[in-house]
Amino acid sequence: xxxxxxxxxxxxxxxxxxxxxxxxxxxxxxxxxxxxxxxxxxxxxxxxxxxxxxxxxxxxxxxxxxxxxxxxxxxxxxxxxxxxxxxxxxxxxxxxxxxxxxxxxxxxxxxxxxxxxxxxxxxxxxxxxxxxxxxxxxxxxxxxxxxxxxxxxxxxxxxxxxxxxxxxxxxxxxxxxxxxxxxxxxxxxxxxxxxxxxxxxxxxxxxxxxxxxxxxxxxxxxxxxxxxxxxxxxxxxxxxxxxxxxxxxxxxxxxxxxxxxxxxxxxxxxxxxxxxxxxxxxxxxxxxxxxxxxxxxxxxxxxxxxxxxxxxxxxxxxxxxxxxxxxxxxx
Amino acid sequence: xxxxxxxxxxxxxxxxxxxxxxxxxxxxxxxxxxxxxxxxxxxxxxxxxxxxxxxxxxxxxxxxxxxxxxxxxxxxxxxxxxxxxxxxxxxxxxxxxxxxxxxxxxxxxxxxxxxxxxxxxxxxxxxxxxxxxxxxxxxxxxxxxxxxxxxxxxxxxxxxxxxxxxxxxxxxxxxxxxxxxxxxxxxxxxxxxxxxxxxxxxxxxxxxxxxxxxxxxxxxxxxxxxxxxxxxxxxxxxxxxxxxxxxxxxxxxxxxxxxxxxxxxxxxxxxxxxxxxxxxxxxxxxxxxxxxxxxxxxxxxxxxxxxxxxxxxxxxxxxxxxxxxxxxxxx
DNA sequence: TTGTAAGCGTTATCAA
DNA sequence: TTGATAACGCTTACAA
Numbered sequence: 078x079x080x081x082x083x084x085x086x087x088x089x090x091x092x093x094x095x096x097x098x099x100x101x102x103x104x105x106x107x108x109x110x111x112x113x114x115x116x117x118x119x120x121x122x123x124x125x126x127x128x129x130x131x132x133x134x135x136x137x138x139x140x141x142x143x144x145x146x147x148x149x150x151x152x153x154x155x156x157x158x159x160x161x162x163x164x165x166x167x168x169x170x171x172x173x174x175x176x177x178x179x180x181x182x183x184x185x186x187x188x189x190x191x192x193x194x195x196x197x198x199x200x201x202x203x204x205x206x207x208x209x210x211x212x213x214x215x216x217x218x219x220x221x222x223x224x225x226x227x228x229x230x231x232x233x234x235x236x237x238x239x240x241x242x243x244x245x246x247x248x249x250x251x252x253x254x255x256x257x258x259x260x261x262x263x264x265x266x267x268x269x270x271x272x273x274x275x276x277x278x279x280x281x282x283x284x285x286x287x288x289x290x291x292x293x294x295x296x297x298x299x300x301x302x303x304x305x306x307x308x309x310x311x312x313x314x315x316x317x318x319x320x321x322x323x324x325x326x327x328x329x330x331x332x333x334x335x336x337x338x339x340x341x342x343x344x345x346x347x348x349x350x351x352x353x354x355x356x357x358x359x360x361x362x363x364x365x366x367x368x369x370x371x372x373x374x375x376x377x378x379x380x381x382x383x384x385x386x387x388x389x390x391x392x393x394x395x396x397x398x399x400x401x402x403x404x405x406x407x408x
Numbered sequence: 409x410x411x412x413x414x415x416x417x418x419x420x421x422x423x424x425x426x427x428x429x430x431x432x433x434x435x436x437x438x439x440x441x442x443x444x445x446x447x448x449x450x451x452x453x454x455x456x457x458x459x460x461x462x463x464x465x466x467x468x469x470x471x472x473x474x475x476x477x478x479x480x481x482x483x484x485x486x487x488x489x490x491x492x493x494x495x496x497x498x499x500x501x502x503x504x505x506x507x508x509x510x511x512x513x514x515x516x517x518x519x520x521x522x523x524x525x526x527x528x529x530x531x532x533x534x535x536x537x538x539x540x541x542x543x544x545x546x547x548x549x550x551x552x553x554x555x556x557x558x559x560x561x562x563x564x565x566x567x568x569x570x571x572x573x574x575x576x577x578x579x580x581x582x583x584x585x586x587x588x589x590x591x592x593x594x595x596x597x598x599x600x601x602x603x604x605x606x607x608x609x610x611x612x613x614x615x616x617x618x619x620x621x622x623x624x625x626x627x628x629x630x631x632x633x634x635x636x637x638x639x640x641x642x643x644x645x646x647x648x649x650x651x652x653x654x655x656x657x658x659x660x661x662x663x664x665x666x667x668x669x670x671x672x673x674x675x676x677x678x679x680x681x682x683x684x685x686x687x688x689x690x691x692x693x694x695x696x697x698x699x700x701x702x703x704x705x706x707x708x709x710x711x712x713x714x715x716x717x718x719x720x721x722x723x724x725x726x727x728x729x730x731x732x733x734x735x736x737x738x739x
Numbered sequence: 740t741t742g743t744a745a746g747c748g749t750t751a752t753c754a755a
Numbered sequence: 756t757t758g759a760t761a762a763c764g765c766t767t768a769c770a771a
Contacts, residue, residue, distance in 0.1 A: 079516075081539055081764055091744045097766060108741060122541075128462040129764035132747045137459075139514075148484045156478060160505045169514050172503035174491045183470075183500050186458035187518060210410055211738075294683045322683060327683055352625045354657055354685050388587035412748055423758045428750060438756060460748030463763045 080123040088118040095108070100125070102218075131188040139169040140375060141184035143177050143194045149292065151318040151345045152195055155216075157371045158368035159193070166376060167288075183372035185211055191379045193371060212378040213296065216371060225378065226388045227371050231262060231344075234360045234393035235269030238314045238342040241358075241395055243277055246404030247312040247340060253287035253300055253324060254316020263292075266316050266344060289320055297323025305331050305339075311404055312340040318349060318359075325354055346396050356398040362391040411454045420448040431456070444584045460619040462519040471706060472515035474508050474525045480623065482649040482676045483526055486547075489699035490524070497707060515686040516542055524702060527593075543709040545702060556709065558702050562593060562675075565691045565724035566600030567607075569645045569673040572689075572726055574608050577735030578643040578671060581605065584631055584655060585647025585675070592734045594623075597647050597675060615639045620651055628654025629660035636662050636670075642735055643671040649680060649690075656685055667733035677727050687729040 082100065086093035091110060099114035106114075129194055131137045140163060144156065145261070154192045156172070163170045171187070173180035177194055191212040213224040235252075242250055252270040255263040274281050287304035289296040297320030301313075305327060315321040321343040325335070326390030333339050336354045343350060370391060413431065417424035422441060430437045430445035437445075462468045471494055477488065486624075487503070494501045502518070504511035507658055515523055522543040544555040566583075583601040586594040593737055598617070605612050618635035620627040628651030636658060646652040652674040656666070664670050666686045674681065677692030701722060 081762080094743075094767080095741055095767085097764095098741090101766080105740070110740080124513060124516050126463070126519065126764050127514075128459045128468075128519050129747090130517075130766080131459040132457070132463055132749090132764080133766050135747075147478075147487060150479075150481050150484070153479045153481070157505060164506070170504070170506075171514075171518075172505070173501070174488060174503070175495070175501075182455060183502075185455050186461075187502075188457070188459050326683075326685055352653060352657075354660055366684075414748080424748090425750085425759075426757055428748095429757090432750085436756065441756080457748050460763090461750080463748080463765090464750045466763075 079126075080118075080121045081126070082123075084121060085114060085118050085123060088121065089113050114181045116236060117211060135188070135263060137169075137188045137190055139171060139187070139189045140191045140193060140379075141180065141187070141189040141319055142170055142172045142191060143175075143180040143184075144172055145174055145176050145180075146195070148175050149319060151347055154347050154349065154366045155368055156195075158364055159372055162368055162372040166372070168376075181211075181213070191375045193375060212375060214371060214375045214378060216367070225374065227367070227374060228388055228390050229362050229367075230390045230393055231265040232269030232272060234344060234362075235266050235314060236273040237393060237395050238344075238360045239273035239277065242312040242314070242340060242342065242401060243279075244369060245312075245340065245401060248279055249285075249310045249312070250279065251285040251287065251304060251308065251310035252281075252316070253297065253304060254289060255292055255322060256286070256288040256295070257290055263316060270314060282308065285310055289316070289323075291398065292317060294319045294322040294326070297321065298326045299323070301327035302331065305333060309372075310339070310341075312401070315341060315343045318345040318347060321345075321350075321357055324355065329354075336400050340401040340404075342395075342401050346394060350396070350398060355400050358396065358398045358401040360393050360395050362393050363396075367391060411449075411452045412457070413454075415452060415535030416445060416449050416454060419452065420444050427619035443718075451573075453595075466519070468500075468519045468521055469498060470502060470518070470520045471710075472511065472518070472520040472523045473501055473503045473513040474506070474523060475503055476505055476507050476511075477526070480504050480650060481680060485678055485680070486695045486699055487526075489695055493699055493703040496701070499707075510541075512544070517523075522706045524706060534626055543706060545709060547698070549701060556705065558698070558705060558721055559721050560698075561694050561721045561724055562596040563603060565675060565693075566597050566645060567604040568724060568726050569675075569691045570590045570601065570604035570608065573643040573645070573671060573673065573732060574610075576643075576671065576732060579610055580616075580641045580643065581610065581612075582616040582618065582635060582639065582644045583612075583647070584628065584644060585620060585628070585651060586623055586634060587619040588618070588621055594647060601645060613639065616641055620647070623648060623650055625650045625653040625657070628652065629657045630654070632658035633662065636664060641670070643673075645733070646672060646674045649674060649676040649678060652676075652681075652688055653684065660685075667731050671732040673726075673732050677725060681727070681729060686731050689727065689729045689732040691724050691726050693724050694727075698722060698732055 082096040086096045095106060096114050099111040160170050181192055189392045195214040196215055215226045254266055256267050271281060284307050287300040289300040301324040315324050328335055335341050343357045346359050346360055346363050346377045350359045351359045413424045413427040417427045427445050430442045491501050512523055525546040527546055546557045585597055587598050615638050618631040620631040632655040646655050659666055666672050674688045674690045675692055677690050677694050681688045681690045
């Protein structure tokens with residue numbers, strides 16, 4: 078049986094509404110009373126019951142984060158950052174690794190004030206009544222969503238990568254990533270590649286595109302092995318951190334040195350890029366920016382639900398590391 | 409304003425207590441009434457309010473998982489597994505990436521039925537009143553804890569690794585890991601190394617121990633680089649997945665081939681070992697076993713809190729992959 | 740400045 | 756088989 082405000086009231090000789098006020102630091106209670114109440118509270122080891130609190134206040138100062146693909150490690154740093162920002166705003170954050178609909182159902186039950194969704198692959202289809210009843214923000218890809226999305230300008234990210242490689246003198250570029258039609262985020266990247274190549278007046282050969290058909294490192298590994306055996310590009314762009322891990326494995330097995338024999342730029346601008354066997358030059362929105370924008374947007378959405386907040390496109394940046402080299406030096 | 413059982417009651421023309429019973433599939437309501445209630449409930453888009461539910465039932469069928477070090481990827485697979493098992497038992501699971509005391513406070517507020525802690529590094533010091541009021545299970549290291557712990561026989565794990573390397577003909581073994589005194593889990597591993605070496609009649613030279621003084625890949629990288637430059641072991645045991653990542657980087661830079669020039673066995677028996685540039689032979693408790701034991705233990709603890717459940721030591725296993733090779737073949 | 744009492748959405752007990 | 760009603764722990768008018 079845990080301690081309630083009534084216990085504190087009895088113990089400190091005041092009414093329990095006074096205790097409530099004291100605990101909430103209301104200016105309506107005398108400092109001495111407040112002090113006494115606070116003391117007995119901590120003496121008794123009181124912890125508030127959110128269930129009761131949320132029930133009456135209809136607020137929980139908690140946001141829920143849906144993150145079914147925890148094994149996709151590109152996002153861990155982002156999650157930590159978001160947690161920090163949310164904490165600074167005096168909110169709690171709870172995570173669920175369940176699928177979006179189940180997770181949101183649970184979060185709603187817990188009366189969370191808002192939900193963030195980290196989509197992976199296909200877009201989450203939610204019942205229309207869900208996102209009308211609770212602020213939802215998705216880190217996904219713009220589409221015909223009914224809820225706001227923080228999105229990355231994926232095309233531009235790939236443009237950046239292509240341009241950088243061309244500046245380094247490369248003309249024989251390949252792209253490796255997931256081209257499964259359902260996944261807009263991934264197809265955007267691929268389209269960005271085609272576009273950038275066309276803009277530069279370069280042709281994309283059929284066998285210079287590697288379709289990983291998935292997002293795990295192993296998908297990347299298989300596709301890279303296949304691609305690097307059949308064509309000999311001097312530069313390669315990879316669609317994600319995990320895929321890059323596979324690319325590195327494949328390159329190693331084929332005795333292709335990076336960047337000496339092959340320049341690589343990976344999508345995903347995250348710190349982990351520096352921990353790979355070869356530090357990978359990468360493109361993407363820096364996670365600090367992403368985290369800030371996401372938290373700010375969701376909190377605005379929570380505080381004034383009427384504010385129309387549309388899809389927001391974040392600008393990617395190029396992070397130079399050690400995997401892309403000028404072609405001249407290869408000669 | 410969301411839908412409550414009172415709305416359903418009004419709409420379907422019964423009392424709200426009947427609605428409650430119908431929703432909970434009580435045998436006390438006539439099937440037709442039940443049907444009607446259920447229909448109007450889904451028509452209205454009803455979702456139960458856990459806050460209210462938990463308030464009266466004092467149960468939430470939810471367990472909280474404290475996981476501050478989400479960037480330590482060795483645990484992602486374990487978390488997924490645990491979530492699956494917990495779901496199968498009709499529980500929810502929520503995660504927090506906050507520090508243990510904050511997270512537990514929050515979880516208690518949400519009335520979770522039990523808490524799992526994934527410790528990292530130093531042991532979490534909790535106020536004694538915390539673990540007396542809620543079932544807590546920790547995946548940590550046995551010590552003078554007041555709450556039960558699922559622990560791994562770390563010493564034995566390292567023994568296994570040493571024995572395997574000796575069987576392969578190695579006599580010049582090194583260990584690389586965190587030897588910071590505060591972290592029992594890590595020091596156990598190191599002690600296991602000393603023990604196993606002594607048992608085998610082999611001496612441990614001072615410079616064949618690499619102290620990473622931390623658990624990140626970079627700590628491993630620095631320590632490995634230092635160690636491999638000053639001594640030339642034929643085999644190396646690494647204290648964790650992340651440290652191994654650093655070891656691989658260091659080896660590569662020093663042009664040391666694995667396993668040709670150096671056999672490596674890593675602690676942590678997880679699937680990710682297979683995704684490294686060299687698939688690492690590893691030792692540790694298979695995560696399926698770990699997950700099962702943890703979930704079973706916590707649920708028992710929740711269902712009968714009086715059951716004395718002590719620290720449980722799980723048995724590690726050796727998982728053969730490609731990083732340890734017979735010394736004969738080196739010659 | 741403090742206390743009384745209503746009410747948040749449920750479940751559970753008891754009476755009808 | 757159904758319906759009142761108390762209770763869960765808390766916040767918040769409103770009264771004292």
